[in-house]
Amino acid sequence: MVIVKVIRSAEGDNDLAANEVRSHLSGHGVLTLNFLGGPGCGKTSLLNATLARMRNEFRFGAIFGDLYTSRDAERIAGLGVPVVQINTEGASHLGAHMIKESLAEFDLDVLDCLFIENVGNLICPGNYDLGEDYRVVLLSTAEGSDTVDKYPRMFRQASVNIITKTDLLEHVAFNVHDVTSKLQVENPDAPVFEMSAKSGSGVEDWCRWLRENLTQAGMSGH
């Protein structure tokens, strides 16, 4: 079942709400990841592929931000993961107060990890801390090689950067080596993963990173 919450953009103090969310989630031992990227870059496909592989190892929940639909949440709810859909009614990003309000829908004591899929936008969501432990920023090979130069701030703030849709490499003008180098110059501390959710290529590398971070955070799996 997907719970849909319509939350308009009345903001209050976002950083205050983010700190409350962070404190609340860490108090319950939940590791939280905020997934960001442009429209159609493959955020939901990445979550889908990750959950399909790891949902028997750890206990996941997911929050989806969208302007109007609950389409992404429906895709994921089919995997038996508790899901809340936030509809921003036109707002360009999720805010921490929206996450705070959504947490009441989860039984946090039985969760190891919470995924938050942000609104498809490479600019605005970068300005809003949601109380996450990690930011995961995606770009698709179909966007071409300029995405990092054009939206550098988003990639600089990432904990992890992921190049998606590598199955299209033969058909698009995208140089993996150049883009990876740019990502490493902009953000030397963030690992860069390449993957195709469609073929499965590279998904396990990312899952290994996530598994290590969940284990280090004290989630031993179940």
Add this chain to the structure above:
Amino acid sequence: MVIVKVIRSAEGDNDLAANEVRSHLSGHGVLTLNFLGGPGCGKTSLLNATLARMRNEFRFGAIFGDLYTSRDAERIAGLGVPVVQINTEGASHLGAHMIKESLAEFDLDVLDCLFIENVGNLICPGNYDLGEDYRVVLLSTAEGSDTVDKYPRMFRQASVNIITKTDLLEHVAFNVHDVTSKLQVENPDAPVFEMSAKSGSGVEDWCRWLRENLTQAGMSGH
């Protein structure tokens, strides 16, 4: 030569500035189009393909909006078209006052048509009238079939909707028929074009529409 103007987001009254821009441009007999779409959806490639075909028929100018780079403007300036690059320094959209300030860089008396390429974002730029005659909204086949459902407002406000990167259709999950139907339901008055700037397929249909509108507006070519 590319003129780069850094204009931060101090806004003033956007609608007032938009009306001034519209009045100024129509007074000089310049037809103006605002191109919108997500990151890497093919806006610059469309402008490039259009100018390559039509620059000997009509006199074009172009304004590019980007957060930081002048990459798109450089691609187009190679075609011998006068170009201004606006850097928004992080702002998520162009505003009409930015266009107003940029117009001083053009000799409007010798222009038939001004292209404005907005910042790559399917949400925020939709809220800002730039004084354009037409809005052209793009979505790429690589984004998948959900883009119209997720960002309906942008497509509803369009004068023309364009499906780009049709050369990728064999390799991505995108149903042209379904997406075209959705676009026509959301916005029955806007024509829908399908094209691949890479293969050239469909570009002439769009150019014909533009040529007809330029001719109706009294630009007889030169």
